[in-house]
Amino acid sequence: MYDLVVVGAGPAGYTAALYAKRYDLDVAVVGEELGGLCSEAYIVENWPGTEEIEGQELMDNMKEQVEEIGVEVKQKKVEKIDRNETFLLETEEETLESHSVILALGAEKRRLEIPGEEELVGKGVSYCATCDAPLYRNKEVAVIGGADSGLKAAMQLAEHADRVRIFEATDRISAENIMIRKCEDNEKIEMNTGMAPQKFVGGEFLEGIVFENGEEIEVDGAFIEIGSEPNRSIEKVSGEEILRDDQGFIEVEEDMSTNVEGVFAAGDVTTGSNKLRQIVTASAEGAVAAYSAYGYVSEQKA
Amino acid sequence: MTLKEAKDDDFDQKVVETSKEKPVLVDFWASWCMPCKQLKPTIEEIGKERDDIDVVKVNIDEAEEKPQEYGVRSVPNVNLFVDGEVVESFVGNRSKEDINEWIDENI
Numbered sequence: 418m419y420d421l422v423v424v425g426a427g428p429a430g431y432t433a434a435l436y437a438k439r440y441d442l443d444v445a446v447v448g449e450e451l452g453g454l455c456s457e458a459y460i461v462e463n464w465p466g467t468e469e470i471e472g473q474e475l476m477d478n479m480k481e482q483v484e485e486i487g488v489e490v491k492q493k494k495v496e497k498i499d500r501n502e503t504f505l506l507e508t509e510e511e512t513l514e515s516h517s518v519i520l521a522l523g524a525e526k527r528r529l530e531i532p533g534e535e536e537l538v539g540k541g542v543s544y545c546a547t548c549d550a551p552l553y554r555n556k557e558v559a560v561i562g563g564a565d566s567g568l569k570a571a572m573q574l575a576e577h578a579d580r581v582r583i584f585e586a587t588d589r590i591s592a593e594n595i596m597i598r599k600c601e602d603n604e605k606i607e608m609n610t611g612m613a614p615q616k617f618v619g620g621e622f623l624e625g626i627v628f629e630n631g632e633e634i635e636v637d638g639a640f641i642e643i644g645s646e647p648n649r650s651i652e653k654v655s656g657e658e659i660l661r662d663d664q665g666f667i668e669v670e671e672d673m674s675t676n677v678e679g680v681f682a683a684g685d686v687t688t689g690s691n692k693l694r695q696i697v698t699a700s701a702e703g704a705v706a707a708y709s710a711y712g713y714v715s716e717q718k719a
Numbered sequence: 720m721t722l723k724e725a726k727d728d729d730f731d732q733k734v735v736e737t738s739k740e741k742p743v744l745v746d747f748w749a750s751w752c753m754p755c756k757q758l759k760p761t762i763e764e765i766g767k768e769r770d771d772i773d774v775v776k777v778n779i780d781e782a783e784e785k786p787q788e789y790g791v792r793s794v795p796n797v798n799l800f801v802d803g804e805v806v807e808s809f810v811g812n813r814s815k816e817d818i819n820e821w822i823d824e825n826i
Contacts, residue, residue: 450812456753473753492757494814509816539793539810548752549793552779552786622790638792 425521427453429684431479432703434488440711445489452476459573500655517710524645524685533617541623546570562642563590575605586613673706681706722766738800742826743773747796754812755795
């Protein structure tokens with residue numbers, strides 16, 4: 418029996434566990450993907466106190482830090498959560514029992530949902546520049562999406578590919594100025610606005626992209642970076658629905674509580690932090706959620 | 720109970736030739752790829768638990784030709800070889816249960 422089980426092993430989950438353990442709670446972190454989306458991040462330059470660090474390294478550090486103080490980290494998918502007097506979290510192999518739960522479910526990369534996309538995933542269409550950039554040495558690639566993540570992917574791709582073209586659907590690139598300058602200074606990178614993809618074309622492999630304005634280009638790879646959406650793998654606790662807003666974010670109070678008593682939420686999956694969705698905001702929410710869970714568990718045990 | 724690693728020079732023997740006797744599951748992976756790391760223990764367990772297939776891992780950092788020959792554009796990239804040819808493949812991390820079902824459907 419745990420005091421707290423944190424579902425999700427990204428920045429919010431690990432920070433929640435770090436704080437909870439320091440309040441002496443018996444805590445486990447259960448996550449399907451250790452490190453979450455952050456581990457796919459190229460170089461993180463806005464984690465205070467660290468000039469730059471790879472996303473994967475940062476997440477490995479967070480994991481080591483919590484394991485060092487006695488938090489159990491399990492790579493498993495929580496299939497469902499039931500509640501009796503306590504919470505029962507079911508995974509493929511075991512069921513964990515806990516007094517409280519923090520949902521740090523994170524976000525998933527959004528898909529374009531245009532023709533050819535699904536068929537060509539892994540055959541030129543990719544959602545992970547960190548994973549696949551080295552496979553595009555001396556090739557031409559496109560990045561779909563002109564926000565921070567798109568520009569970062571472009572920087573990373575430019576280390577391997579010959580030519581990197583960014584296509585933003587709206588009429589402006591909306592990224593941190595520092596990233597825009599870096600892309601402008603990189604002679605391999607071009608930024609295009611007002612270009613919304615209509616379909617991907619190809620047979621065995623991706624060959625090109627057709628845009629809504631009728632333009633067509635030939636490319637070897639297309640990296641989709643159009644943001645993320647909240648993970649929906651857990652919707653209920655014993656039949657009681659966890660309230661989400663119309664975009665699917667779990668609605669939380671300032672103390673990170675949800676509508677279900679004893680269930681808290683933190684990180685990119687919540688409506689918190691004005692939905693800024695950064696590593697630092699996810700971690701902050703994790704800390705607040707842990708403090709609230711500590712209060713709840715103390716009351717339960719009293 | 721067979722878990723192997725292959726590079727360009729022994730790929731044909733360990734994968735293509737072997738698959739004419741029994742199916743071979745090939746995992747193209749890379750050290751810089753987090754989803755590959757997530758998938759690794761699953762693939763290894765399947766290799767240990769199943770007698771009816773061979774499981775071969777290929778580090779694309781150590782093998783350049785074969786990933787290209789088989790059109791690997793994303794990792795992790797899992798291919799099922801039967802009778803010397805790829806019959807099915809998928810990209811990205813999946814659960815052990817899903818992969819076992821996927822293998823059963825395709826061999």
